[in-house]
Amino acid sequence: MDYRYLQPLLAEGKQLMHVRLIGEDDLQVRHILDEMLKEFRMKTPHYGLVMKANLLKLLVIISRIRKAEREEGDAALTIHKEADRLNRCRDAVLASIDFVQKHYREEIRLDQICRHASLSKTYFCDLRLQHATEQLLKPDVTIAEACRAVGFRDLTHFSRMFKKCIGVSPSHFRKISRQL
Structure with missing residues (x-):
């Protein structure tokens, strides 16, 4: 019998694997195990094929959950x-704020603040997006409100820049942060 098709499903089998079954996955696995137990006890014709097929179903479910x-x-x-x-970067930002407070009467350029705080211009541009992450952690603040709160006027541009800087979209960030 050819077992090559099992290889991707068993690739993780070299380590002890724990899978948390909840919801639909739990019900599906219970159903398959019940069916396997019934086939094993009754030993109807071709029960071995049914057992193998159900084992493959279990391996696929576990593989998908692990992924x-x-x-x-x-x-x-x-x-x-x-x-x-x-x-x-918090200390550098505080140093920048301190610099601005001490020199607010003078003409201050972004280059000066960057040198004082040892930060790049890009960092100061990204700072708004970092504040947006804090806004998105608040359950009562919508994505549009977080966008406006940090100075963006266009939600599409905000979402694009957020994903570029943070690595995930604002909605995905919020979803994941709620799961932690």
Whole structure:
């Protein structure tokens, strides 16, 4: 018998694997296991083929769940990296604010603030998007409200820039942050 088709489903089998079954997945797995138990007990003709087919169904379900878990983990990692980045730059931003407060009577250029804080111009442009992440963590603030709160007028442009800077769309960011 040719087992090559099993290889992608068993690729993760080299490590101990834990899968959390909830909702529809749980019901489907329970149904398949019940059917396998019934076939095994009754030993009707060709029950072995039914057992193999159901085993393949189980492997596919588990493989799909694991893939979804990995994708969620990757997105959560992106959020954590952005939070770490924001925390690391907080002192520089505070230094910039201090600089502006001390020199507000003078003509201040972005280059001066960047030098004082040891930050790039790009960082200051991205700062609004970092503040947008904080807004999106608030359950009562809509994406459009977060967009306006950080100075964007166009929601489409905001969403495009957010995804470019943060790595995920504002709606995906909000969904993932609520799951953490």
